[in-house]
Amino acid sequence: xxxILGVGNTLLSDDGVGCFIAERFDGNDTYSxxxxxxxxxGTAPENFTAPIxxxxxxxxxxxxxxxxxxxxxxxxIIPPDQIDDTSIGTHMLPLSHLMxxxxxxxxxxxxxxxxPATTEPGEGLSLAVQTAAExxxxxxxKGESASLERL
Numbered sequence: 001x002x003x004i005l006g007v008g009n010t011l012l013s014d015d016g017v018g019c020f021i022a023e024r025f026d027g028n029d030t031y032s033x034x035x036x037x038x039x040x041x042g043t044a045p046e047n048f049t050a051p052i053x054x055x056x057x058x059x060x061x062x063x064x065x066x067x068x069x070x071x072x073x074x075x076x077i078i079p080p081d082q083i084d085d086t087s088i089g090t091h092m093l094p095l096s097h098l099m100x101x102x103x104x105x106x107x108x109x110x111x112x113x114x115x116p117a118t119t120e121p122g123e124g125l126s127l128a129v130q131t132a133a134e135x136x137x138x139x140x141x142k143g144e145s146a147s148l149e150r151l
Contacts, residue, residue: 001035001037001055001056001057001058001059002035002036002037002057002058002059002060002061003036003037003038003039003052003055003057003059003060003061004021004022004025004036004037004038004039004060004061004062004063004140005018005022005038005039005041005045005048005052005060005061005062005063006018006019006020006021006022006023006038006039006040006041006063006064007019007041007042007043007045007062007063007064007095008042008043008064008065009042009043010042010123011121011122011123012119012120012121012122013116013117013118013119013120013121013122013123013124013125013126014065014072014114014116014117014118014119014125014126014129015064015065015116015119016065016123016124016125017063017064017065017114017116017125017129017132017133018040018041018062018063018064018065019040019041019042020125020130020133021063021133021136021137022038022039022040022041022063023038023040024038024133024134024137025037025038025137036140036141037055037057039051039052044093045062045093045095045098046093046098046101049098049101049102052102052106053102053105053106056105057106058106058107058108059106059107059108059109059110060102060106060108060109060110061109061110061111061112061140061145062095062098062099062109062110062111062112063111063112063113063114063136064095064111064112064113064114065113065114065115065116065119065129066078066113066114066115066116067115067116068113068115068151069115070115071115071128072115072116072117072126072128072129073114073115073117073126073128073129073131073132074114074115074132075112075113075114075115075132075135075136075148075149076112076113076115076148076149076150076151077110077111077112077113077145077148077149077150077151078111078112078113078150078151079150079151080096080099080100080111082151083095083096083099083111084096095111099111110145112136112145112148113151114129114132114133114136115129115132116129117129136148
């Protein structure tokens with residue numbers, strides 16, 4: 001079983017990309033669930049640790065906007081030791097702590113960051129980030145997360 005946890009603040013433009021992606025996996029939009037169980041963690045992803053653990057997934061992918069100093073829409077798998085350096089920090093608990101907490105129970109945890117164009121107040125994603133989000137959805141649906149570049 002695979003779980004996707006979208007993280008971010010949907011009121012800060014591209015920071016909402018994680019939730020945008022999780023919402024597309026709910027089976028009620030353009031994309032079907034395709035074996036994924038989505039959670040939109042918003043600004044408090046730690047609130048979803050118990051439901052995720054109960055599912056006993058083989059894989060957890062956490063998606064959030066990440067300031068990697070790359071062009072807007074760039075997608076990277078971010079190693080655990082670099083997460084705190086790239087985090088935009090609109091969530092309560094650092095994502096590295098969240099991953100450490102869940103790691104004893106989940107075989108594979110990946111953090112995927114998407115470079116935002118803006119995190120200014122506003123709803124909706126920039127074109128570059130929405131395009132990247134839709135491309136990432138396709139990669140995940142095909143089970144090709146290993147093909148993503150690493151930071």
